Amino acid sequence: MQRKPSEIAPYNLPTTDALGHPEMSSAAAAQPPRNHSLIEHSSTQEHHHHAHTPASRHAGGHHLLQVEGLNIGFTLYESSRRQGDDRQSAAAGKGDDGLGQSAGAGRAQHVGQDSKAGQAPFFAAQAFLRARQNLVPVIHDLHVSVHAGEIVAIVGASGSGKTLLADAIMGMFEPNATVKGRIWFDGEEQDARSLAQLRGNGISLVPQSINHLDPLMKVGKQVQGFAKKAPIAGKMRENRAKRLPMREQDLSAPGHSQSLSGRGTRKERVRKQQELFARYGLTPKVAQQYPFELSGGMARRVLLCCALMDNPRVIIADEPTPGLDLELARLALADFRDFANAGGGVLLITHDIELALQVADRVAVFNDGTVVEETAVAHFASPVTLKHPFSRALWHALPEHDFAVCEAVDKSALLPFDGDAPC
Amino acid sequence: MLEASDLSFAYNAQRPIFAGLDLALGRDERVALAAPSGAGKSTLSKLLAGYLQPTSGTVLLGGKPLPKRGVSPVQMIWQHPELAVDPRMRLQDTLAEAGTVTPELRERLGIRDAWLSRYPHELSGGELQRFCIARALATQPRYLIADEITTMLDAVTQAVIWQVLLQELHERGIGLVFVSHSRALTKRLATRVEVLGI
Numbered sequence: 001m002q003r004k005p006s007e008i009a010p011y012n013l014p015t016t017d018a019l020g021h022p023e024m025s026s027a028a029a030a031q032p033p034r035n036h037s038l039i040e041h042s043s044t045q046e047h048h049h050h051a052h053t054p055a056s057r058h059a060g061g062h063h064l065l066q067v068e069g070l071n072i073g074f075t076l077y078e079s080s081r082r083q084g085d086d087r088q089s090a091a092a093g094k095g096d097d098g099l100g101q102s103a104g105a106g107r108a109q110h111v112g113q114d115s116k117a118g119q120a121p122f123f124a125a126q127a128f129l130r131a132r133q134n135l136v137p138v139i140h141d142l143h144v145s146v147h148a149g150e151i152v153a154i155v156g157a158s159g160s161g162k163t164l165l166a167d168a169i170m171g172m173f174e175p176n177a178t179v180k181g182r183i184w185f186d187g188e189e190q191d192a193r194s195l196a197q198l199r200g201n202g203i204s205l206v207p208q209s210i211n212h213l214d215p216l217m218k219v220g221k222q223v224q225g226f227a228k229k230a231p232i233a234g235k236m237r238e239n240r241a242k243r244l245p246m247r248e249q250d251l252s253a254p255g256h257s258q259s260l261s262g263r264g265t266r267k268e269r270v271r272k273q274q275e276l277f278a279r280y281g282l283t284p285k286v287a288q289q290y291p292f293e294l295s296g297g298m299a300r301r302v303l304l305c306c307a308l309m310d311n312p313r314v315i316i317a318d319e320p321t322p323g324l325d326l327e328l329a330r331l332a333l334a335d336f337r338d339f340a341n342a343g344g345g346v347l348l349i350t351h352d353i354e355l356a357l358q359v360a361d362r363v364a365v366f367n368d369g370t371v372v373e374e375t376a377v378a379h380f381a382s383p384v385t386l387k388h389p390f391s392r393a394l395w396h397a398l399p400e401h402d403f404a405v406c407e408a409v410d411k412s413a414l415l416p417f418d419g420d421a422p423c
Numbered sequence: 424m425l426e427a428s429d430l431s432f433a434y435n436a437q438r439p440i441f442a443g444l445d446l447a448l449g450r451d452e453r454v455a456l457a458a459p460s461g462a463g464k465s466t467l468s469k470l471l472a473g474y475l476q477p478t479s480g481t482v483l484l485g486g487k488p489l490p491k492r493g494v495s496p497v498q499m500i501w502q503h504p505e506l507a508v509d510p511r512m513r514l515q516d517t518l519a520e521a522g523t524v525t526p527e528l529r530e531r532l533g534i535r536d537a538w539l540s541r542y543p544h545e546l547s548g549g550e551l552q553r554f555c556i557a558r559a560l561a562t563q564p565r566y567l568i569a570d571e572i573t574t575m576l577d578a579v580t581q582a583v584i585w586q587v588l589l590q591e592l593h594e595r596g597i598g599l600v601f602v603s604h605s606r607a608l609t610k611r612l613a614t615r616v617e618v619l620g621i
Binding site: 155156157158159319322325328351353354363393394396397398399403404405 | 487546550575586
């Protein structure tokens with residue numbers, strides 16, 4: 001295993017990944033045919049691991065956004081690795097099921113030895129040369145899809161890779177990440193480069209952390225962004241001209257060639273930013289402030305405005321509501337609903353299940369780096385209609401319901417709790 | 424008894440956060456602080472835990488002011504665990520700040536041995552919060568102040584953390600003051616709800 005630069009994110013190389021780990025590529029073998037957009041979908045049919053809801057639409061016979069067989073792993077140095085351990089870690093890395101668990105077990109062993117052996121051998125020259133990196137899988141074999149006109153909520157355990165999924169769809173990768181799988185946007189299969197181009201030009205992100213704002217730029221300017229024409233590849237421009245929804249379509253008509261990217265002129269953008277600020281109760285004064293002058297809730301609203309600025313087709317909202325009081329959170333979610341009703345798609349990553357259920361059409365339950373169940377919101381009314389044990393555990397854990405911890409869920413926290421186990 | 428009497432506090436002398444506030448709780452109580460954003464819930468938490476000194480009024484524990492030196496018998500757990508631990512210390516060292524943390528307590532909180540030699544950025548928020556709770560409990564506090572400690576966590580982790588905490592509070596006879604925006608959670612946990620507001 002030799003270290004290579006890993007800026008390549010090989011969506012378009014399904015057979016091998018950047019580091020040549022064969023174990024990560026096996027999920028790519030069972031892929032659906034490439035021309036997914038040609039497959040007919042009827043509205044009641046169950047396919048791609050989910051059932052449809054009345055709001056689900058296949059505009060143009062395909063999903064608006066579809067992720068299939070996504071695998072994300074990180075190349076990490078393992079501390080105090082010795083030759084004898086290599087065999088174990090190879091074993092830990094094999095097999096598609098329970099990758100995360102077995103790798104975790106392998107790591108636990110190393111740490112155990114670490115405490116015995118201490119740190120000293122690491123600094124000896126020979127041990128240093130033997131320092132190994134290995135691939136720690138985080139997301140494995142993930143399938144999720146967003147139809148036109150619907151909100152898909154992603155709920156699940158913290159630390160299970162929800163934000164990583166958002167990053168992968170946005171084409172943003174950590175330098176040591178290995179990403180494999182296939183992503184379709186509007187029926188077209190994407191690779192890393194085209195995903196990067198779609199960023200802000202079709203797919204917008206509401207990031208989780210307010211650290212995503214530029215600390216040295218006034219927030220009004222940040223939300224407006226640049227009015228200049230965005231660099232769009234020929235194929236995509238054609239694609240966009242054909243399919244752009246809503247307001248953008250007018251702009252891409254002849255005579256508006258400058259606005260072909262859909263970004264609008266500076267004046268339009270300033271006006272749009274002011275409209276959005278007014279809508280979310282941000283005074284015009286806020287536009288002249290820097291991020292450090294904002295409260296958490298205000299910064300959150302600014303991030304929301306950023307995403308809505310570019311008339312996206314798909315919004316990935318990563319925890320958009322913490323820090324907002326209930327009224328503002330509802331307003332934000334209602335806006336996502338309106339956006340979806342107008343033909344867009346929303347992937348709503350959240351912990352606030354109660355709030356998510358109010359606006360979402362379907363819920364994808366995330367656990368241990370994969371979607372364990374994609375189901376209609378109505379199924380969350382009772383644990384009986386939920387298929388996967390983790391979904392049921394999530395239901396029981398809500399303070400509105402049992403506030404109970406099911407042992408099957410979190411093996412690391414075996415808790416003696418009173419009464420009968422509810423699940 | 425943890426008593427705050429006639430408590431006033433102002434970051435800016437012109438705009439006091441609150442004035443003349445009284446709050447008292449015993450070691451068998453779990454008091455929820457309810458108020459809209461900006462009403463001073465977190466500020467009150469910091470006053471009760473001795474992180475801030477009140478402009479006027481007193482915070483008394485068993486009739487005496489909080490000790491100025493040594494480990495405080497009133498421990499606070501913060502909303503953002505990643506800001507409450509030293510990013511350059513391995514978590515075993517962070518835990519050691521509180522003295523000895525028994526393996527039993529670690530096990531109950533679901534802290535894996537493998538996490539001990541990691542740095543904070545290598546763990547998720549829920550995992551880090553368990554360390555913060557273990558650290559607070561290991562000092563044998565008489566009162567705990569919990570400021571939105573599970574807001575950023577998923578429902579299962581939230582339930583895990585509160586189940587353990589409730590049990591520990593009950594067994595050790597620790598009083599709790601907590602802040603939460605979730606009505607359902609407040610209803611679950613609180614023996615009494617105190618509404619702030621002038």
